[in-house]
Amino acid sequence: MQGAIEINQERCKGCRLCAVACPLGLLDLAKRKVNRKGYPYVEQHDKEKCTGCTACAIVCPDGCISVYREGGLRRAKVPQQTTPEVFQTAYTESEKGNQLPHPEEAQSSQEVHLMKGNEAIAHAAIRCGCDGYFGYPITPQSEILETLTQLKPWETTGMVVLQAESEVAAINMLYGGGGSGKRVMTSSSSPGIALMQEGISYMTITEIPTLIINVQRGGPGLGTIQPSQSDYRQATVGGGNGDYRVIVLAPWSVQEMADFVDLGFELAFKYRNPVMMLSDGVIGQMMEKVILPTPKPRRTEEQIAKECPWATNGHGLKGRKPNILTSLEMIPLEMERRNLEMQKKYAQVERDEVRYESYQTEDAEYLIMAFGSIARISMEVVGILRSKGIRIGLLRPITLWPFPEKEVARLGKQVKGIIVAEMNAGQMIDDVRKAVCGSTKVIHFGRLGGVVPEPNEIISQFEQDFL
Ligand code: SF4
Numbered sequence: 001m002q003g004a005i006e007i008n009q010e011r012c013k014g015c016r017l018c019a020v021a022c023p024l025g026l027l028d029l030a031k032r033k034v035n036r037k038g039y040p041y042v043e044q045h046d047k048e049k050c051t052g053c054t055a056c057a058i059v060c061p062d063g064c065i066s067v068y069r070e071g072g073l074r075r076a077k078v079p080q081q082t083t084p085e086v087f088q089t090a091y092t093e094s095e096k097g098n099q100l101p102h103p104e105e106a107q108s109s110q111e112v113h114l115m116k117g118n119e120a121i122a123h124a125a126i127r128c129g130c131d132g133y134f135g136y137p138i139t140p141q142s143e144i145l146e147t148l149t150q151l152k153p154w155e156t157t158g159m160v161v162l163q164a165e166s167e168v169a170a171i172n173m174l175y176g177g178g179g180s181g182k183r184v185m186t187s188s189s190s191p192g193i194a195l196m197q198e199g200i201s202y203m204t205i206t207e208i209p210t211l212i213i214n215v216q217r218g219g220p221g222l223g224t225i226q227p228s229q230s231d232y233r234q235a236t237v238g239g240g241n242g243d244y245r246v247i248v249l250a251p252w253s254v255q256e257m258a259d260f261v262d263l264g265f266e267l268a269f270k271y272r273n274p275v276m277m278l279s280d281g282v283i284g285q286m287m288e289k290v291i292l293p294t295p296k297p298r299r300t301e302e303q304i305a306k307e308c309p310w311a312t313n314g315h316g317l318k319g320r321k322p323n324i325l326t327s328l329e330m331i332p333l334e335m336e337r338r339n340l341e342m343q344k345k346y347a348q349v350e351r352d353e354v355r356y357e358s359y360q361t362e363d364a365e366y367l368i369m370a371f372g373s374i375a376r377i378s379m380e381v382v383g384i385l386r387s388k389g390i391r392i393g394l395l396r397p398i399t400l401w402p403f404p405e406k407e408v409a410r411l412g413k414q415v416k417g418i419i420v421a422e423m424n425a426g427q428m429i430d431d432v433r434k435a436v437c438g439s440t441k442v443i444h445f446g447r448l449g450g451v452v453p454e455p456n457e458i459i460s461q462f463e464q465d466f467l
C-alpha cells in the first residue's frame with residue numbers, strides 16, 4: 001500500500017523515536033539543519049517506499065507526524081476513548097452565520113489525534129465557538145495560550161486571543177467579555193487562580209457565564225510546577241467573598257479536557273454562572289488520544305442578543321432600558337434578595353447537574369473515591385486488589401460541585417470502608433464524610449506538594465487501615 005507522511009518540522013524536537021520505529025528505515029535527522037527552536041528535525045527519504053503504516057506517528061511524543069494513505073488522512077487507528085456516554089456532548093451542525101471557514105472543518109469529527117491535555121483545550125475552544133481567550137502564562141498550563149497563538153484563530157473564526165498583563169487583568173477581561181454575552185475563557189494554574197478570586201466572586205453575583213481552567217500545581221504559594229489537587233477547596237467552596245458557588249468539572253483524561261470545554265460553556269450559559277474545569281499538571285501535560293469536537297461557528301451578534309437579553313452589549317437598546325451588571329447594592333434587603341435568587345439557582349444545579357462515574361461498585365465491600373488524575377491510579381488499585389480477592393470499587397466524582405452526595409451516601413451504607421485518594425492533605429474527604437454521615441469508616445490517602453503516588457502506596461494505606 002502506498003502512503004505519505006507530513007512532518008511538522010517546526011514542532012519536531014529531534015528525538016529520533018520515529019526513525020527507530022519506521023520498519024523501512026525511511027526517517028532520519030536532517031544533516032546540519034535546525035528548526036526555529038534550535039532542534040535538528042527529522043526528514044523522510046525514499047518517499048515512494050512509505051506504506052503509511054503509522055508506526056512513526058504513533059511513537060512521536062509531540063504529535064508531529066500526519067500519515068496519509070489510500071482512503072484519506074489517518075493518524076493512528078485506535079479504539080475510542082472510554083468517555084461515559086452522558087458526557088459525549090451531541091454537537092448540532094448550526095447554520096453558518098457570517099463566520100469565516102473553520103480551519104479544521106474538513107476533518108472528520110471522529111478523527112483521532114494525539115496531543116497534550118492543554119493542547120486539546122485550545123483546539124476544543126476554537127471548535128466550540130469560543131469568542132475570546134484571555135490568560136497569562138504559568139506552568140503547567142502555558143501550552144493552552146501557546147497552542148492558541150500557533151493556531152491563530154483570529155484569522156479564521158475571529159476568536160480573540162490575548163496575553164493579559166497579569167491574572168488579575170485576565171479575569172477582569174473575562175468579566176467584561178462575559179458581560180457582553182460572549183463565550184470567553186481563561187486558564188491558569190494554582191497561584192494564578194488564587195489571584196483571580198476577586199473577579200470570580202464579582203462574576204457570580206453579576207451572573208456572568210465564563211469558563212475558567214485551573215491546571216493545578218503544588219502549593220501553597222508559588223509551590224512547585226508539579227501536579228497537585230490542592231485547590232479542591234478553593235474551587236468548590238470558593239476563595240472570594242460572599243455566598244457563591246462555581247460549577248466545578250474534574251476531567252481525568254485528555255478526551256475529557258476537550259469535551260468539558262463545550263460542556264463548561266453550556267453549563268455556564270444555562271445557569272449564568274462561572275464554570276471551572278479543575279484539572280492538574282498530569283492531565284495537562286500528558287499526551288493521549290483524543291477525538292476533538294465537531295467545529296461549530298461562533299454565535300452571531302443577533303444570536304447573542306436573543307440568547308442573552310441581560311448582556312451589556314447595546315443590542316436593542318433603543319427599545320429597552322440599559323442593562324446594568326453590578327455587584328454593588330446599597331440597600332441590604334435588595335442584596336439579600338439577589339443572594340436568595342442565587343441560592344435558588346444553586347439548589348437547581350445541585351439537583352440537576354451532578355455527574356460521576358462508578359467502576360465495579362455493584363458488589364463492592366470497599367470503595368476508593370478519587371477525582372482527576374489520581375482516579376486513573378485508583379483504577380489500577382481496584383484491579384490489583386480485586387486480583388487478591390478484595391471486592392473494591394471506584395467512585396469518581398466528575399462534578400466536584402455539585403458533589404455526588406446522594407451516591408456517596410448510598411455507597412456508604414453498602415461498604416465497610418472508604419479510602420479517599422487525593423494529591424493533597426485531605427480536602428474532598430470532608431465532603432465524603434459529610435455525605436456518609438458516620439455510616440462507614442472513611443480514611444484518607446494523600447501525597448503533597450506535587451508528588452504523584454504509585455498504586456502500591458494507596459494499597460499499603462488501604463491494607464493498613466482496613467485489613
Ligand atoms: S508511515 Fe510507516 S513506512 Fe511511512 S515513514 Fe512512517 S513508519 Fe515509515
Ligand code: SF4
Nearest residue numbers: 012013015016018060
Ligand atoms: S518522533 Fe516526533 S519529535 Fe521525535 S524526531 Fe520524530 S517527528 Fe521529531
